[in-house]
Amino acid sequence: MLRRILALGFACAAASSFGQLLTDIDPNWKEVDAPPPPAVRTQGLIPLETSASIALRFGVDPASVSVGADGVVRYVVVASSASGTVNAMYEGLRCNTAEVKVYARHNPDSGWVPVRGAEWQPLQDRPNSRHSLVVARTGACMGRGISGTASDIVRALRSPAEARFDRR
Template sequence: MRRSLVALALTACALASHAQLNPVDPDWKEVEAPPPGALVVDGAIPLEMPRSLLRFGVAPASVSIGADGIVRYVVVATSASGAVNGLYEGIRCNTGEFKVYARHNPGSGWVIAKDAQWKSLHETHVSAHSLAIARTGACIGHGTNQTASAILRDLRRPADRRFEQP
């Protein structure tokens, strides 16, 4: 327990210094998001969403970090009746924002979101799963986790072991 608290304190210090060293770039430009792949439900990494009626999971093969620093992924939402929908999203860790690029519906497949805008992870309950992804693997403070494999590793780990070196 003490080791976990020390690790959390060190992580907080590192995050604070990382935020100071990496201010938001005023000239930042988003690169065009690649199209989402096929919706894969099997093997999705479950997210802890205790107040949700839906079960959420991240499709491991979909996780990437773009040249623009955006973490892109597909999240799968499954209802109690078994209906499955998908969202292709991006998280911009340094600004605490997310964007929905496309939605997957059972009958129509992927539908690209028109005029998708960046929204705060903290302003809307609609993004609760996005905030969970940011906090549990995609972002370390206001910085992007090191690699897609590090994001996947941290999403799979219990809360007291996230963001530790292997």
């Protein structure tokens, strides 16, 4: 009997979540103009644990994290190599659609360069940028919603995995 009650509860929750997901995706959604990328900082970054690259270390600049009026979480992620080369990307996440967009790339020679024709890409389809998925899963998104304010996201990114969504 208990198994049936639990199964029914899980089924109702899943159906409710799916219905909520469908209503959360607004067909009239419009992206606001992204603010220009901030200066690249290499100090005080929040490290990201990615298994995609042994040669690169990734970190998010906590001062760059913002949540736009359009529901996009924007941030700068810095990639540094063992040789000392530093590159950065100014990205946006849409938690409700599980998509990411790169607005600009920074390299030491040219500074910030806007990405021409940047499009929203599914998070799962970017094998060379697992860092975006890590940002989404470890701080920016909670399911298909934003984890809260920019400071909530920074706090979650800094927290140990087992304490990330403890709101006490």
